[in-house]
Amino acid sequence: MKKVLYISPFFYPEPISTGKWNSILCQAISKRADCTVDVFCMYPFYPQWKIDLSDQQLPGIKIKRVGKGVRFFRSQAINRMILEIYFSVRVLFEMVRNRKKYDYFVCVLPPSLFAFFVSLFNTKKGKVISIVHDLQSIYASQKTGFVWGVIKKLIDSVESYHFRRADKIISLSSEMKEEVARNGGDLAKSSVCYPFVTLAKNSSGPEVSAAKHDSQWGSLDVVYSGALGEKQNPKALLEIFSQVNKEGQKVNAHVFSCGHYYESLKAEYHEAVRFHDLVPEEQLPDLLAASYLHVVPQAEGTSSGSLPSKLPNLLAAGVPILLITDPDSEVASLLSGVAGVEICQSWDKSLITEKIAEMIDSDFNKSELIASRTETLKNFEIDNLVENILEV
Structure with a gap:
């Protein structure tokens, strides 16, 4: 029986992003007859950046949560620093106590510092598998100034040490795999598995379809749903949504998100854009059914740092997609020619609003x-990733 320790601060019941993704992946691994899965994570805190002392469990998975008493602030940079340091210290203690119990240590990056300690204290018995969900060094490189230069060097050093020591590195895109190789990762130990579909197959029915009956909804609704941070270039996105609303009364632009930064954006743009809280998991199929068009934005210069994990769900739901990404990005090549997908390879506002208008008329x-x-x-099948994790 293979014993797996899955390590990430983000986990169930967080509703979006890495936490949701981790939860579904761990369930898939635990269904293997030859595997048991333990999870080391924090109490749910994302995307609100506020600790929720929930102890909800998943069948067949043993979850150990830490983070009681941790406080986050409005500054994303400070919050990321608190997360890196606190979680790394707790992982260090966990590795010292229990490193001999497990056959596999699955580390999901970011954050990155904890993976340094997993690699440092690992025994010969345990295999270290690194899943690179995002590359923080790519996002840090978009910043300027001495402090950010130091931070980037620290991130590079930590990730480089971990990549050199890992037994397997799984990136969510080929671009990320190439970046990992440039930072010390062995290509012979590296593979690519695209994000998988996390969408429930069936809607839970009309009684939970609140979004569809909101008076703000019309027949032509342009939507962004998910986390709002630097990766999404949110202010530029909301400027475009504001323009879309002004140019045609028949079109409504909606944003579904939560958290401190979301609330500040909502206060600034509430007159031009319709804001909503994130919908519960069981309502997501209804939201996608109600949406005419989903926008998937990537901030300029960041396409090699991540591949949007929401894309497989949008493709599976048959939702028309407008992707905003870098020129010649992998995700653009991946979706080129796919029905109902349009791609803008710059943040030219007039070009993007024109493309939205064309799609609305389709x-x-x-x-x-x-x-x-x-x-x-x-x-975008989850079995590909499960096999890659356990084949080491």
């Missing part, structure tokens, strides 16, 4: 889009 049939995307969706 007559999309979601059932036909789902059927036409079958081959593309084979790139």
